[in-house]
Amino acid sequence: MDDMMTRVAAHFALTNEEQAELVEQHEVKNLLTSKFLLVGKLLTRKPYNKEAFKRTMASLWRLTAQVHIIDMEEDKFVFSFQTKATRDTIMRGRTWTFNHSLLIMAAANRLLDPLIIPLRNQEFWVQVKGLPLVFMTRAMEKLIGDALGTYVVTDQSRRGECLSIYLCIRVLLDVGRPLRRWLAVRLPNASGMVEWVQL
Template sequence: MTRYKNLDDQLADLNIEEEENEDFIFEDGVEEQVNRYELCLIGRFLTEKNINTRTMTTKLADIWKPMMGVNIKEIDPGIFLFKFYHREDLLWVCNGGPWSFDNAMLVVSKIPVGEEPLNVPLWSLEIWIQIHDLPKDFMSEAVGK
């Protein structure tokens, strides 16, 4: 019983306010237009329901397991900025998708140099599909398109 009481005490002392309000820190002395968002992705979930940011952040970090970490911040309602600290982590997320959380697909995009993150279109997602037992007459690129 003391073990659970100790755990309750530890949870009561847990303070995540500092982490949630943490601002993104970019390298000093480097022109912002050049690489401010170089290791960032912008994304949104294809859903009308609200996303629990805290749960989503924890879940995606557990799935992605970035070597150097990831910082996720909601910069506009439903729009998230994913800041990575290592290029390989960013590339792995870009190439490893599609990703989802709580049955909602995540649309992510790199941010072009000089572009504001909120101006990046997030309306499409490339996915592969597999169809079984398709008649031979339908097995063509034209039918697929």
């Protein structure tokens, strides 16, 4: 939309009045919204009922946060919260879906237009199964997380060594790429064997 407006504007000469800039002397904080915003998009090519989507998400989040949902262009939505804590709780919560389609979200920097925030990179919890127990360490979690995308954090509910049937790590992934199902890990042991771990 911005590119199209720029191309259209290039065909017109601006008057002196149109070229005049608004110079605001107030402190920036007085011009910004007091709300805490998320911008989101439903990853689907199928048509869906936007009003039903807004009602469903508001209902799902009602116990955690009061939210106001605004329908924007290009199938994007802005979710407005009263506090940063409630916004962060929703953003860091479980994976949100509607009609089996993934809702991707990003925190809107209040100094930027929320419609231009990139939504491709999203955080997900990833379970890694198939590693030998002796390699279930936090160092291995970071190594695998960075191989998949960008490592964010380890499951904080675990204490000490990560001895379990799987590792659980939060990773920043590019949702424009297919999700990987397997990862080949060459273990630094005497045999140098490769373990295929399931994601």
